[in-house]
Amino acid sequence: MAYLRATHLLERRIEEQLKADSGLTHPHYEILAKLSIAPQRRLRMSDLARRLVVSKSGLTYQIGQLEKRGLVERMDCPSDERGVLAVLTDEGVRCLEKTAPGHVAVVRAFLIDQLTPEELATMARIMSKAAAAMSPNGSHGSPPGSPGESQGGSPNGDRPSPSQADPA
Amino acid sequence: MAYLRATHLLERRIEEQLKADSGLTHPHYEILAKLSIAPQRRLRMSDLARRLVVSKSGLTYQIGQLEKRGLVERMDCPSDERGVLAVLTDEGVRCLEKTAPGHVAVVRAFLIDQLTPEELATMARIMSKAAAAMSPNGSHGSPPGSPGESQGGSPNGDRPSPSQADPA
DNA sequence: CCATGGTCGTTCGAATTTGAACCACCACCT
DNA sequence: AGGTGGTGGTTCAAATTCGAACGACCATGG
Numbered sequence: 001m002a003y004l005r006a007t008h009l010l011e012r013r014i015e016e017q018l019k020a021d022s023g024l025t026h027p028h029y030e031i032l033a034k035l036s037i038a039p040q041r042r043l044r045m046s047d048l049a050r051r052l053v054v055s056k057s058g059l060t061y062q063i064g065q066l067e068k069r070g071l072v073e074r075m076d077c078p079s080d081e082r083g084v085l086a087v088l089t090d091e092g093v094r095c096l097e098k099t100a101p102g103h104v105a106v107v108r109a110f111l112i113d114q115l116t117p118e119e120l121a122t123m124a125r126i127m128s129k130a131a132a133a134m135s136p137n138g139s140h141g142s143p144p145g146s147p148g149e150s151q152g153g154s155p156n157g158d159r160p161s162p163s164q165a166d167p168a
Numbered sequence: 169m170a171y172l173r174a175t176h177l178l179e180r181r182i183e184e185q186l187k188a189d190s191g192l193t194h195p196h197y198e199i200l201a202k203l204s205i206a207p208q209r210r211l212r213m214s215d216l217a218r219r220l221v222v223s224k225s226g227l228t229y230q231i232g233q234l235e236k237r238g239l240v241e242r243m244d245c246p247s248d249e250r251g252v253l254a255v256l257t258d259e260g261v262r263c264l265e266k267t268a269p270g271h272v273a274v275v276r277a278f279l280i281d282q283l284t285p286e287e288l289a290t291m292a293r294i295m296s297k298a299a300a301a302m303s304p305n306g307s308h309g310s311p312p313g314s315p316g317e318s319q320g321g322s323p324n325g326d327r328p329s330p331s332q333a334d335p336a
Numbered sequence: 337c338c339a340t341g342g343t344c345g346t347t348c349g350a351a352t353t354t355g356a357a358c359c360a361c362c363a364c365c366t
Numbered sequence: 367a368g369g370t371g372g373t374g375g376t377t378c379a380a381a382t383t384c385g386a387a388c389g390a391c392c393a394t395g396g
Contacts, residue, residue, distance in 0.1 A: 131174040
């Protein structure tokens with residue numbers, strides 16, 4: 001109940017700060033952030049779309065926007081001819097690092113700092129459970145027991161290069 | 169973090185169920201729900217917009233849509249010539265009553281039932297605090313402990329109205 | 337009574353989102 | 367090989383969102 005109000009308000013605050021501080025939109029920021037913590041700062045379009053919970057076409061559009069600004073680059077996927085990799089450019093990294101502090105500050109100020117450490121921990125647990133319950137299930141009945149829906153055997157070793165910033 | 173994913177996923181599930189079950193969108197439902205708990209099932213446009221945390225123009229559009237479907241009606245405000253009241257029609261009430269159970273079921277299934285009673289209570293407290301922290305503050309750009317701007321001033325902020333149904 | 341500023345709701349243009357349609361390509365099977 | 371189903375990404379039209387601009391109206395103060 002308050003949930004709805006809080007989420008809408010927070011979204012507004014975030015958009016407001018983000019736009020004023022660096023000309024980015026929240027979707028833009030989410031994309032940059034996701035890419036920044038990806039193995040080689042790059043992800044397949046579909047994969048990225050799934051992680052961000054947006055439609056394929058929506059992502060195509062936003063990546064186009066970010067490409068115009070030089071923050072992201074498209075590359076052909078070596079292992080899959082039809083695939084496209086969205087790659088965070090160096091300028092994208094700089095932009096994110098420049099933007100992250102302000103963004104984090106807003107989230108802290110309006111959400112995190114309102115909570116006791118205990119509440120924060122509970123919050124994290126709640127959201128994780130909720131996210132898990134909804135992820136790729138068509139029906140409502142297979143919380144954690146289902147066989148792992150993992151990545152198709154990605155041959156490249158995942159080494160999440162320690163990203164400098166923490167753009168959560 | 170998981171927060172973002174959870175909120176996006178939940179939004180999707182809600183839209184999905186709502187659209188399939190009754191042809192309503194989530195914004196539509198939020199409007200109907202808000203109106204249904206208002207004093208005479210009616211609210212001023214501006215007031216409604218503020219409560220829903222949407223822009224004035226966005227609300228104008230959505231009310232127009234709902235008016236086409238006969239779920240909401242516009243009336244002139246008696247006490248203020250320039251004002252417009254959005255009034256929930258009887259059909260709107262029926263539609264909401266018909267739709268609410270399914271909607272509640274989704275929210276229960278994916279969010280509430282995932283939590284212990286204790287977590288649920290904490291969740292409610294968290295969201296209330298967060299919403300309160302963000303509510304009527306006009307200024308922006310004062311997240312990181314800006315001193316000059318304090319909460320003081322308005323001794324009055326809310327006029328909670330009696331309600332009847334709980335279709336949230 | 338009339339000027340002044342502020343609020344209310346709508347209209348307008350621009351940006352964004354989604355799902356469906358589409359083609360190129362991969363994985364599997366015979 | 368050759369066919370078949372399915373996935374990956376883009377393009378398209380339609381719907382929705384917001385902010386700015388606008389005209390109408392309230393509230394004060396001279």
